[in-house]
Amino acid sequence: MPAAERAPHDPAIARLALASLTTLKVGGEAEVWTCESDGAVRDATRADFRVIGGGSNLLVGDGGVPERVVRLGRAYADARALDANGDAWLGAAVPLPGLVRRARRLGLSGLEGVLGIPAQLGGAVVMNAGTRFGEIGDALQEVELMLDGRVERVPAADLGLGYRRSALPPGAVVLRARLRLTPSTPERVAQAEAAVDAARRGQPKARSAGCAFKNPPGDAAGRLIDAAGLKGLRVGGAMIAHEHANFVVNLGDATAADVVLLLERVRATVAVPLEIEWRRWGLPGGEATARGWDPEPVGRRPATDEG
C-alpha cells in the first residue's frame, strides 16, 4: 500500500539487515516495523513477530528471521517525564545510558546499578538488566504491555523478575514502564556509580552483546572460560575477548555461524555447564516467535520452540 494511503498511525516498514540494529553487528535481514503509537504496535503484532530493543543482548542468525520485527520509535524514547519527583512513566525505547545520566543530574538514586548497560528500557525490563550493584527491577513499579491487541498494566511483582530473566506473557510488547527513584543528590549518585564503573573497567570496548553466558551458581563464567585458557580463541571474525573471557567480540567481519561455533567450543571445553545469556533469533534452540493475535482474536495460540 502506498505510504500516503496508510493511516497516520501505521508503522513504517523496511527490510533491514538486523546486524545494523544489534550491538554485535551480526545477523541477516528481516522486515522491520517501526511503530510510533500504540495503534501501530497493535497493527504490527497481528501477525507473527519479534520485538527488538537496543539489540544489545541478541544474536541473530545469518539468514535473518521470516517474522516481522517490531521496533518502538522515537515516540517511545523521550525521558523528559522523569523529573525531580522520581516517579514516572517512560516509553520502552528510552535508552538506558541517557536515563542513568538524567537521574544523576536530577539527584535521583535507583539506577546506579545499570550504569554502562546499552539497553532500551523495555529490553532492560525483559532481561532484568543489572549488575551486582542493582537491577532495573529494583526501580520498576509496573509496566504497560500490548498483549493480544490490548493494552494492559502489570505490576512489577507479577513479572517474574530474577537474575537476567523475566516471565512476561508470550507475545507481550512492553510499551512503557513506571520507575520510582529515590531523591538523593547528584554527588551521592555519582559516588555510587563510581563503584559500578570500576567493576566494568575490565570489559572490552569492541562490538559485543555483553556477557555471552550467565554466571553458574557460585562461580563466574568469565573466570571459568579464562581458567580454561580460551582468551583470544577465534573462529572467523569472532573472538573470546582478551580483556574479559565472558565477552565474544566481533573483530569486524564475524558471522553468526562464527559466533555459534565459538560458543560451542567454549561449552565443549569448560567442564561446568554454561547457559547462554543472549536471546537468539533464527538459530536452533533460540527464542520462540511471538504469535500474532489475528485472525484468532479470542486467546493466543501457543508459542513454538522454533528458533
Ligand code: FAD
Ligand atoms: P534486545 O537485545 O533488543 O532484546 C533482548 C530481549 O528483550 C529480546 O527477547 C527482545 O525480544 C526483548 N525485548 C526488547 N525490547 C522489548 C519490548 N519493548 N517489549 C518486549 N520485548 C522486548 N546486561 C546486563 O544485565 N548487565 C550488564 O552489565 C550488561 N552489560 C553489557 C555491556 C555491553 C557492552 C553490551 C553490549 C551488553 C550488556 N548487557 C548487560 C546486555 C544487554 O544490554 C541487556 O541484556 C539488555 O537488557 C538488553 O536490552 P535491549 O534493549 O538491547 O534488548
Ligand code: EPU
Ligand atoms: N574473571 C576472570 N577472568 C576473566 C573475567 C573475569 O578470572 O576474563 C574473574 C574476575 O577476576 C572475578 C570474576 O571472574 O573474580 C567475576 O568477574 P567480573 O567481576 O568481571 O564479573 P562477571 O561476573 O564476569 C558480571 C555480569 C556483567 C556485569 C558485571 C559487573 C554476568 C554474566 N555478568 O560479570 O554483566 O557487567 O558483573 O557487575 O552476570 C552481562 O550480563 O552482559 C554483563 C556484562
